[in-house]
Amino acid sequence: MGAEMARPTQERALRTRELIVLAAAEEFDRNGYAGAAITKILERAGVTAGALYFHFKSKQELALEVMNAQPQTVVPHLASRGLQRLVDLTLIWSRQLREDVLLRAGVRLAVEQGGFGVQNLNAYQNWQGIMTDCLQAAEEDGQLRPGVDPDRTATFVVGACTGVQLYAELRNGREDLTEQVVQMWQLLLPGVAVADLADRIDLNPERGNSRGAQPAMG
Numbered sequence: 001m002g003a004e005m006a007r008p009t010q011e012r013a014l015r016t017r018e019l020i021v022l023a024a025a026e027e028f029d030r031n032g033y034a035g036a037a038i039t040k041i042l043e044r045a046g047v048t049a050g051a052l053y054f055h056f057k058s059k060q061e062l063a064l065e066v067m068n069a070q071p072q073t074v075v076p077h078l079a080s081r082g083l084q085r086l087v088d089l090t091l092i093w094s095r096q097l098r099e100d101v102l103l104r105a106g107v108r109l110a111v112e113q114g115g116f117g118v119q120n121l122n123a124y125q126n127w128q129g130i131m132t133d134c135l136q137a138a139e140e141d142g143q144l145r146p147g148v149d150p151d152r153t154a155t156f157v158v159g160a161c162t163g164v165q166l167y168a169e170l171r172n173g174r175e176d177l178t179e180q181v182v183q184m185w186q187l188l189l190p191g192v193a194v195a196d197l198a199d200r201i202d203l204n205p206e207r208g209n210s211r212g213a214q215p216a217m218g
Contacts, residue, residue: 017055019045021069024062025105033063033109033116060116063109068122070106071130082138083193083201086131087185090161091208094178097165107165124162128154143197153192160184178205 023044027036038059042049056062073096080088096103110123128151135150144150164184168177182203189198 013055016045016047016051020047020052020055020062021065022102025066025102028063028066028109029101029105033059033112060118063113063116064118064120064122066102067106067109067113067120068126070103070110070123071126073100073103075130082134082141082143083189083197085137086134086157087201087203088207089130089134090157090181090185091178091203091205093161094165094174094181095208097177098174111162111166124158127161128158131157138193143193145192145194148192157188160188178208 020041023041024036026044027041030036031040036059038049038052041062042052045052052062056065074089074093077092078085078088093103097107098104106123113120131154132150135144135148135153138144139148139150161181161184164180165174165177168174168180182205185201185203189201192198193201
């Protein structure tokens with residue numbers, strides 16, 4: 001009986017937390033960390049200050065939650081493997097940056113974090129870990145050129161994606177980010193993939209449709 005009563009309470013608490021995180025993401029995306037007001041977050045979420053501070057001790061802690069949630073908006077939609085999975089990951093990410101406020105806010109906060117007294121690499125390291133897994137699978141499947149190290153390559157791809165999206169944001173609000181990611185892979189794949197595979201990796205921008213990345217390359 002006690003467990004049955006506790007379940008709705010836990011579900012309400014989880015839902016409240018999700019509402020707060022989404023409202024915070026909308027506020028951080030619009031105004032950045034410095035310009036985001038707790039009162040506006042409360043208003044967007046429709047919760048009390050007590051509810052917010054039950055889940056998060058400070059605005060900084062809330063910002064870290066948003067910042068480190070980035071991969072959750074992309075990874076669950078992937079179904080491919082190896083190098084194709086890695087490419088799909090970046091194509092979906094490039095599209096979701098224009099569509100998903102949680103991802104967009106997380107990216108903005110990761111870039112701005114020094115301005116609010118944080119030096120947290122978790123978001124970048126999470127991406128690096130996911131990409132390393134893709135590259136290790138590619139290595140197991142014989143997709144990588146000799147000497148290509150999965151961890152070092154993943155580190156480079158994280159940095160390359162960070163730079164590409166920053167430049168695209170400044171140039172045109174990320175309107176052509178997916179196309180820029182495709183061009184990035186056209187340059188990188190010949191140095192990473194074995195010769196007979198590089199031209200068979202599907203770089204169709206439509207794979208950036210988060211519901212459309214299907215199994216490929218085995």
